[in-house]
Every structure is written in structure tokens, then in C-alpha cells.
Amino acid sequence: MSSRSTTRSDYPFMGLGIDTRTLQSTLRHPNFKSVCAANLSLEDLQGKTVEERAIVYAKIALKLHGTNFILVAPGGVKNTNPRPGSIVEQIPGFTVDELPDQFDFCALGNRYFQQGDLEIAVKIYDEGLSRDVAPEVRLLLRHNRSQAHLRLANFASTYHDSSFVLKQLDEGVVGPSNARVKATIRLARALEGMRHLTLALEQYKKALDINAAASEAVEGLERVQRKIRESEEGSYDWRKLEKIAETETRLDAGDFIGPIKLVNMEGRGGGRGVVATRDIEAGELLLVDKAIVVGDQHDASDPSRVFPFGGNRAWQLSLYQLAQRLAHVLKEDPSLVPFVHSLHSKVLPASCDVAFESLDQRPLPQEDESVQLGTIRLESICATNSFGWREGSLERSKGSTLDPGSSLHLRMSLLNHSCVPNAAREEICDVKMARARVPIKEGEEVCLSYVDPLHSRRPYILAAHFPDGCKCAYCLDEKHDTAEQIAKRNELHDQTLPKVSQISQQLSEGLSPEVFAPILEFQDHVAALELTYSAGSSTFRPHLAGACLFFASILRNALSFDAADHYTLEYLRFLGAIVEEHADRIEVRAAPAFEGSVAPLELISIAGHHARVKGDVVEGRKWFSAAAKMSRLVHGDDWDAFIDRHAEHVQR
Numbered sequence: 126m127s128s129r130s131t132t133r134s135d136y137p138f139m140g141l142g143i144d145t146r147t148l149q150s151t152l153r154h155p156n157f158k159s160v161c162a163a164n165l166s167l168e169d170l171q172g173k174t175v176e177e178r179a180i181v182y183a184k185i186a187l188k189l190h191g192t193n194f195i196l197v198a199p200g201g202v203k204n205t206n207p208r209p210g211s212i213v214e215q216i217p218g219f220t221v222d223e224l225p226d227q228f229d230f231c232a233l234g235n236r237y238f239q240q241g242d243l244e245i246a247v248k249i250y251d252e253g254l255s256r257d258v259a260p261e262v263r264l265l266l267r268h269n270r271s272q273a274h275l276r277l278a279n280f281a282s283t284y285h286d287s288s289f290v291l292k293q294l295d296e297g298v299v300g301p302s303n304a305r306v307k308a309t310i311r312l313a314r315a316l317e318g319m320r321h322l323t324l325a326l327e328q329y330k331k332a333l334d335i336n337a338a339a340s341e342a343v344e345g346l347e348r349v350q351r352k353i354r355e356s357e358e359g360s361y362d363w364r365k366l367e368k369i370a371e372t373e374t375r376l377d378a379g380d381f382i383g384p385i386k387l388v389n390m391e392g393r394g395g396g397r398g399v400v401a402t403r404d405i406e407a408g409e410l411l412l413v414d415k416a417i418v419v420g421d422q423h424d425a426s427d428p429s430r431v432f433p434f435g436g437n438r439a440w441q442l443s444l445y446q447l448a449q450r451l452a453h454v455l456k457e458d459p460s461l462v463p464f465v466h467s468l469h470s471k472v473l474p475a476s477c478d479v480a481f482e483s484l485d486q487r488p489l490p491q492e493d494e495s496v497q498l499g500t501i502r503l504e505s506i507c508a509t510n511s512f513g514w515r516e517g518s519l520e521r522s523k524g525s526t527l528d529p530g531s532s533l534h535l536r537m538s539l540l541n542h543s544c545v546p547n548a549a550r551e552e553i554c555d556v557k558m559a560r561a562r563v564p565i566k567e568g569e570e571v572c573l574s575y576v577d578p579l580h581s582r583r584p585y586i587l588a589a590h591f592p593d594g595c596k597c598a599y600c601l602d603e604k605h606d607t608a609e610q611i612a613k614r615n616e617l618h619d620q621t622l623p624k625v626s627q628i629s630q631q632l633s634e635g636l637s638p639e640v641f642a643p644i645l646e647f648q649d650h651v652a653a654l655e656l657t658y659s660a661g662s663s664t665f666r667p668h669l670a671g672a673c674l675f676f677a678s679i680l681r682n683a684l685s686f687d688a689a690d691h692y693t694l695e696y697l698r699f700l701g702a703i704v705e706e707h708a709d710r711i712e713v714r715a716a717p718a719f720e721g722s723v724a725p726l727e728l729i730s731i732a733g734h735h736a737r738v739k740g741d742v743v744e745g746r747k748w749f750s751a752a753a754k755m756s757r758l759v760h761g762d763d764w765d766a767f768i769d770r771h772a773e774h775v776q777r
């Protein structure tokens with residue numbers, strides 16, 4: 126900024142009483158740029174009342190300083206230092222006045238609340254509470270603040286505020302007419318948000334004792350009863366939850382820990398792993414785990430916000446936000462600290478192994494409880510343990526650096542990685558679940574895959590996670606293949622897509638004799654890929670699976686349905702599915718290790734081929750029921766859920 130002399134008309138905010146000298150120093154101050162960058166025109170201040178100007182300042186300061194802001198006092202501006210504990214903070218160049226204690230902070234806070242500026246509303250109520258106010262005003266400020274905290278998902282703060290209100294009401298302080306029922310419901314919702322479900326249930330019941338028609342309490346009670354049932358029995362209506370998830374980003378579902386436990390385990394980084402506590406059938410639910418915190422910021426426009434995690438993830442921007450939010454959640458609710466700290470951190474040893482204990486049993490937060498948070502530890506925990514959020518979108522953007530968001534889950538993070546996992550992961554909004562993909566024996570380790578086998582960044586991601594190499598059974602087994610075999614496999618794999626594109630192009634122009642030669646050639650390509658795997662090694666062969674899937678689609682387009690079905694089944698087999706054909710039925714013993722949700726659809730299309738193209742309804746039914754079995758293994762679907770999920774595909 127130049128130091129040219131300024132006039133009143135250039136800068137409308139001079140009307141606020143800021144003299145030219147202060148203004149000039151403001152203009153030279155680096156923050157002035159940020160004020161402009163805050164996208165709030167300073168002209169907005171012209172002709173505004175003091176309160177309205179306060180809102181503009183507050184918005185600017187919120188952008189600059191996170192949660193701090195300026196209150197502009199009526200009656201001009203004078204230099205004062207903020208009192209300790211006061212939220213009033215100076216932006217250099219501006220000066221701040223204090224508002225008198227009689228100022229109606231509640232009304233101002235409510236205005237911010239109504240226009241959705243919740244953080245500012247909280248700060249206004251805070252400011253009011255820092256004054257010497259009457260007990261009734263104090264009650265009202267905390268009552269209103271609890272609502273803003275609840276909307277912000279600051280559950281512990283909501284809990285403190287609404288507990289305070291109820292205590293004051295008990296002591297005879299006068300509050301608004303419906304304060305008791307509202308505070309009880311907010312207390313219940315706070316407890317529910319903190320996953321103290323048993324206590325939340327008690328409070329919803331209390332609210333209904335006060336007002337049996339309070340719809341929020343009726344709904345809350347039913348919701349918490351459902352979540353307790355889900356947690357105890359592992360029985361969920363997934364289809365219903367999936368439909369809710371179509372419009373929501375957060376899901377209300379109970380956490381569930383199935384027949385698994387945490388044990389010490391050699392060769393697994395942090396030294397722990399999860400094993401089966403009994404024999405488990407394929408398709409059984411093992412874990413349902415709602416994120417403790419989510420980083421859904423995708424703003425790739427500001428690269429300076431990249432968290433220095435060593436580049437082992439594609440979704441670093443949201444990791445930054447994840448760590449920030451984690452610190453916030455832990456400050457709010459310090460009893461979560463041991464749970465989070467128990468997650469393995471490469472920097473520091475795990476403090477304890479509480480993650481598999483029930484969150485319902487942990488202590489309630491105490492007001493003004495302070496908490497020591499090591500940022501290095503939190504960063505490290507986030508980097509090592511977070512998952513890509515909305516991984517569906519990660520799949521779609523595979524190979525790109527789009528940030529799909531990150532989420533941190535207390536239990537899911539303790540499952541170690543296997544390149545051929547025996548458990549498969551699904552997600553609905555911020556809830557992740559693991560299901561047995563194959564039968565698992567008692568005592569056997571339960572593993573997930575941290576990364577898709579054909580992900581372009583797979584070697585890089587695995588190397589970042591496991592500097593000493595992946596110790597899963599498949600990787601140890603893969604060493605049976607020679608370096609030449611693996612090199613040849615990669616070379617052939619790189620040729621797969623160009624070959625497929627060429628054939629598809631020819632097929633799109635019609636089924637001519639010229640297209641048969643490349644199709645036969647592609648069959649040789651698939652056979653050559655198969656030769657790169659040692660005969661006795663695992664049937665899990667992802668590169669071959671990919672080629673088989675393409676080949677099946679080519680053959681279907683070339684109207685060779687039997688051959689297409691053969692290669693579809695090969696595709697499933699090479700992804701780890703076990704589908705056995707018997708004279709009278711098809712047995713489905715294992716789901717694929719990857720792309721599980723595609724498997725039922727592939728089996729439905731085989732059924733359609735038999736029933737519609739060949740007119741063999743009996744055979745068609747056999748494959749259709751195989752598709753239903755596969756859907757049970759992959760999604761836990763019963764018959765109705767299977768039909769509902771695949772309705773569109775079934776009709777076709």
C-alpha cells in the first residue's frame with residue numbers, strides 16, 4: 126500500500142473515529158491485505174449502526190483470527206487493553222472500546238444466532254457471562270449459549286451449559302417458561318452426541334415426564350433406543366440408513382463391536398492387532414464405528430495449509446482440518462484423550478489400550494477441566510490412523526490428487542493391513558463398518574486393506590505406512606513370484622487399457638470380422654498375464670482380475686455371452702471371491718477383497734443372460750439366488766434389502 130495521504134471520502138470507516146494516522150498504519154499493516162481478502166467490503170460500514178458495524182468487524186476478525194473478534198462500542202473509540210479472559214481482541218490499527226455491563230449481550234448474541242453466525246453468538250454470550258450480571262441474566266445467557274454450542278456440535282459445552290441451567294432452576298433462579306424442558310432435551314442431546322447413550326436415554330425420559338408431547342424428546346428417545354439396540358445386537362436397517370445418508374453427511378448409528386478383540390501382535394508397527402474371538406462366518410458384521418472427527422475440507426486453493434505429514438496421503442488438506450478438529454474435540458471432552466492417545470503413533474508409544482472399551486462408561490467432562498495436548502502426537506495419530514472419507518469419491522477420482530476428506534475412527538484404525546484382507550470395509554457417511562469377507566477362525570487376525578491393489582499410488586502409500594515392508598501374508602507370498610514375473614506383469618498390465626480401448630472403438634462401429642482378431646489377441650494377453658503368477662500362489666491376482674473384467678465386457682458386446690460369463694467369474698475369483706457351481710445350486714463362500722458391491726451386480730447379469738438370452742429360467746434363478754447370497758456377504762442384505770438395493774438392475 127502506498128503512503129499517500131488519505132481523505133475522509135476515500136475511506137468511509139474513518140467515520141468510525143479512526144484518525145488518519147491510525148488509518149495509515151492500518152493500511153501499511155499486513156493484516157490490511159487480509160481484511161480486503163476477507164471479501165467483506167469496508168464500504169459495508171458506511172451508514173451502518175454501531176451494532177451493524179460490529180457485525181462487519183466481527184466477520185472480518187473471524188476470518189483473520191478464527192474465533193476472536195472486535196466489538197465496537199457506541200460513543201467513539203478509545204484505547205483500552207482487553208481484560209484477561211475477555212474475547213475482545215485488537216486487530217492492529219483498530220482500537221477497541223468496552224461495552225458497559227448493562228449492554229444487552231443476550232439480545233446481540235441472539236441476533237448472531239438467528240443469522241447463523243454461531244461462533245460469534247457464543248463469543249457474545251461469553252462476553253456477557255464475563256460481566257457482573259444478575260443470576261437470571263446468567264441463566265439466560267447460558268441457556269442460549271447451550272443452543273449455539275449444540276448447533277456447533279460442541280457437546281461437552283452444551284452439557285455444561287444445560288446442566289448449569291437445570292441446577293439454577295432447581296435453586297429457584299427464574300428462567301424462561303419452558304427452560305426446564307428445553308435444557309433437559311439439550312442435556313440429552315449433548316450426552317447423545319458424546320455417545321453417553323444410557324445417560325442420554327434417562328434425560329429424554331425426564332424431558333417426557335415434564336412434557337409428554339415434546340416431539341424432540343420423543344424422537345430422541347426412539348433414536349437412542351435404536352442406537353443402544355444396534356450397539357448391543359449389531360442389528361441395523363442398513364437400507365434405511367443408506368437412504369438417510371443420501372441427503373446427510375453425518376449418520377446417527379450406534380457403534381458395534383462384534384466377535385473381535387485387541388491383542389498384542391508381533392510385526393505390526395504399534396504392536397497390536399485385532400483377532401476373532403470365535404469362528405466367524407463370511408458376511409458377519411465385525412465392527413461399526415462412527416468417526417470421532419471428520420476433516421471434510423477440500424479447498425485445494427491454499428497449498429500453504431498442507432499439513433507436513435510426509436506426503437503419504439492424497440488427502441492432506443483435510444488431514445490438516447482433521448487434526449485441528451481433533452484438538453477441538455479433545456479440549457471439549459478430555460475423557461476422550463486416552464481413547465485417542467491409545468491409537469498407535471509412530472512418534473510416541475501408545476499410552477494404553479482403551480479403544481475397545483465402551484465410550485458409554487467413560488467419565489463425564491468436568492467444567493473448566495484443562496487438557497494437555499501434544500500437537501506432534503495428534504498430527505501423528507491423524508496421519509497414521511485416518512481413513513479417506515467418502516471413499517466412493519476417492520475411487521471415482523482414483524489416481525488424481527483430489528482430497529476426498531479424512532475421518533478418524535477409534536476402533537477401525539486398530540485393524541492392521543493385509544493386501545488380501547479377510548474383512549471388507551463399507552462406509553455410510555461418517556460411519557464405517559467391517560464385515561468378514563471369508564470365514565475367519567477363532568484367534569485369526571482380522572485385517573483390512575488400506576489401499577486398493579490397483580491404486581496408482583499403492584506402492585508409495587504402502588511404503589509410507591510400512592517402511593520395513595508390508596508384513597501381510599500376501600506380500601510375503603508374492604515374493605514367490607520372481608522379479609521378472611512381476612516386471613512382465615506390470616508391463617502387460619500397462620498394455621491392458623490401450624488394447625481394450627482399441628477393441629471397444631472397433632466394436633462401436635459394428636460387429637465385423639476385423640474385430641475378432643484383436644479379441645483373440647486379447648485372450649492371449651489375459652493368458653500371458655496369468656503366466657506371470659506362480660502356479661501355486663494365491664488366487665488373488667488383481668492385475669489379472671482387471672483384464673478379465675475388461676474381457677468379459679468385450680465379449681458381451683461381441684454377443685459371446687457364455688464366454689463373457691466365464692471371464693466375469695474369473696474376475697470375481699481373481700479378486701478373492703469364492704463362487705462354486707453345483708448341479709442344483711451355486712455356493713457363495715467369499716466376497717471379493719475389493720469392489721465387493723459390484724459382485725452381486727455381476728451375478729445378476731449372469732442370471733439375466735441365462736433367463737432372458739438362453740431362456741433357461743431355472744439356471745437364471747440359481748444365479749439370481751447366488752447374487753442374493755453375495756449381497757448378504759457384502760452388505761449383510763436379507764432378501765428384501767437385496768431386491769430393494771438392486772431394483773434398477775433387476776428390472777433391466
Ligand SMILES: C[S@@+](CC[C@H](N)C(=O)[O-])C[C@H]1O[C@@H](n2cnc3c(N)ncnc32)[C@H](O)[C@@H]1O
Nearest residue numbers: 393394395396397469538539541542595596597
Ligand atoms: C492404523 S495402525 C494399525 C494398528 C497398529 N498395529 C497399532 O498397534 O496401533 C497402522 C500401523 O500398524 C502397522 N501395520 C499395520 N499393518 C501392517 C502390515 N501389514 N505390515 C506391517 N506393519 C503394519 C504399521 O506400523 C502401520 O503404520
